[in-house]
Amino acid sequence: MRRALWPVAGVALVALALAGGQPASIAARAAGFALGIASVVVLTGWSGQLNLHVAAIGLGWGAYAAAGLAANGVPSLVAILVAPFVVAPAALLVGVAAVRFRGLELAIATLAAGLAFEQMAFQNLGKWLARATSGTQFQSSLIELARPAGFGGDRAYALLAAIVVASWLAGAALLGHGRTGRILHAVRGREVVAEARGVPVFWWRVAAFVASISLAAAGGALLAGQTGAVTPDSFGLILSLQLLAVAVLAGVRRLEAAVLGAGLVVLAQEAGGIPVLNVIAGDRIDLVFGVGLIVAVWLQARRRFESGNVTAEAIAEVPGAPGALEPRAFAPTRLRVERVTVSFGTDRVLDAVSIRVGEGEVCGLVGGNGAGKTTLFNCITGLVTPAAGRVFFAGQDITELAPHRRARLGIARTFQGVELFGGLTIVDSLMLIAGLGGDHDEALLRTRAHGALEQVGIGPAAAFHPSDLPLATLRLAELATALVGDPSLVLLDEPLAGLDARERTVVLAAIARLRAQGRSIVIVEHDCEAVATIADRIYELRAGRAVPYGRERRTEEARVAAGA
């Protein structure tokens, strides 16, 4: 059904174009709007960011770039085609600035920036270009953009628009498929997790911005060529809100929304003369889109609520319990943390903490709440940079390395609680992580993902979403994510929390198996007894310092025994 949409839309577009006249101009406009909506899909639906004024920062940029190029002697055809690439550097700058903002702040930032453009840049650009081209002091901000030579007629221009929209949508589809699609999904869902697992989140968000603005700019250039002129008020705030509304209405997570949404927009604009359909025409477009947006949000919220209640019976047994561990006489150092100090304000969380973990060793970190266990983890994975001290991994100083670079060196971690990528199935999450090493072979990635799940004994859970699985299975799935990237150091953040005795045995067995494979493991855990069954060494964090666990307690007991 969804696949069928593309050929149907393509045929409809070409048919309208070939009909010439009014239908052809409708087709050309639909192409422009489709790219505007695709821009919303890429930015909001895929990367989880929001541009509230895509009509200005997007369509408007493209239109003005095309008109500006044409006014400076570039042939119209070239101007319309290259406009989206001309604005790409500016989009990059905006992206780098914008990704520092999140959620509502980003919404406000794009709104304010878009309106500032509308009020100032577009007005003045128009006047300046009009003066440059006509040589007069005529104070109008309207710029003409002639139809390209050979594409002057409505039919020819609509066919050109069809080709342009098809190429850009194909490009967007490539971005949303396979590895890049999964990475964008991860960036949207759990950015800290993504970063810790090797995704340079910052640059992916910037890339989504650039792609989104370029898509909209391509659409804006098409619209400008269709109208034959650009004015500042053709890219107002209401158009932005309409495009956003129609994208959400048509399903903002999928590129098909571009086709459906453009159809809706054009229908609403053109339905005035058609009986029955004319109830949604003309000014009522705001009513239809406004109500549609509210209903769409309502439906989505309801669906999410209902799916939250579904739980699947998918817990699996892992054969075997942790056997007696081979004690290691001497293991070469894999991780060394040297006198690391971290302060938050006046609060010194870690005070010259040093720990050492050998190859194939399990190291336990215990300590009360707020003792700094997670902060020490964050220092090792790079989410926190220490104020003093160094972190060495496999002999290399990694103190200053970005989190995703460390992940590629072979450091993997799990998170307190379960942090699998929300909207992906378990196997897709694992494929995403496995693919970060640079492998693109889908079949190979799938094999490795399934292999990791088999190793921890939850092969049957592969096709489930995290929200549908019980906690113990998710903990094992987290362990599997640590395995799939083939790391040499695995950091486990409270892998036993909330599990019952039988489930603990299962998870401990899986950890013991990682150790047997020669991986180094650091476990943060409240339950010292459980950790003691598999750990080669245990440090206790207390008041910001790391003390080899047991020694202090023995000293204390000795003192009590001596009657002190």
Added chain:
Amino acid sequence: MRLLVETVVGGLFGGCVIALLAAGITIVHRSTKVLNFAQGGLATLNTYLYFQATVVWGWPIALAWPAVLVAAGFIGVAAEALTIRPLRRADAQSRTIATVGLLLVIQWIVITAWGAQQRFLPLLAGGGVTIAGVHLSSQNLVTAVATVAVGAGIGIVLVRTRFGLGVSAAAQDPEAARLLGVGPARVSRSTFALASVVGAVAGILATPLLVLTPSQLTLVFVVALGAALAGGFESLPRTVAAGLALGVVQSLVATYAPFSGLPQAAGFFAVLVVLVVVRRRIDLVELLRGTA
């Protein structure tokens, strides 16, 4: 020097309207976590109602004011019932997006009922006074007095009444507020009503000095967002102060840097500056709290 004083004073008066809209945004956001994008739209709709009452029907101001404010309260309640109530189980982000839908619906109502052409509202009060060589128009003085009155009124309701305390408590802890007898539905409904009334006051005061169009107040709303942001969507005094400051910035730019389009864009640039400053401060706060 007199020009500077007049510019700053004029900016303060203009800032009153920004401050009122920002207060409406803050009241709704801090107790429901919804950023009400329809705030400017509600103000627009209410202002058109006032236009209908005074200009079309010729009601006296003394009758039109209370009538429109009461109507505004009901419009706020209706808007909440149509957008927020059905989404009570959804997260704040979904509800925020729904207010964009509400804005589009209001846009349609206004254009359908009154058309897109410019309308004008008569001044509430003509004339003015001159103090130390600075002319203060009566309209502006009325605006300032009304802003102070509304601001003080909101403050008293929120701090002095049991219900207001409940609304404030809902911002911190919805469950505790429920125990105080203030349910989330009631908080949501009444804050929307209050925001709609405040929006009506802002629109009716500001419009005689501007023109009335379906989108004018939505543009002011964006600047008000900057003020609400500066107040952290939390503190009303900071929000109002930031609103006044933004008004002064706009006024200064219009007087001293009247380049093409810049006065219109100045408010938006100021919002971007506020964003950057707030971002810095949040980073610092997070660092101090140890969550960075």
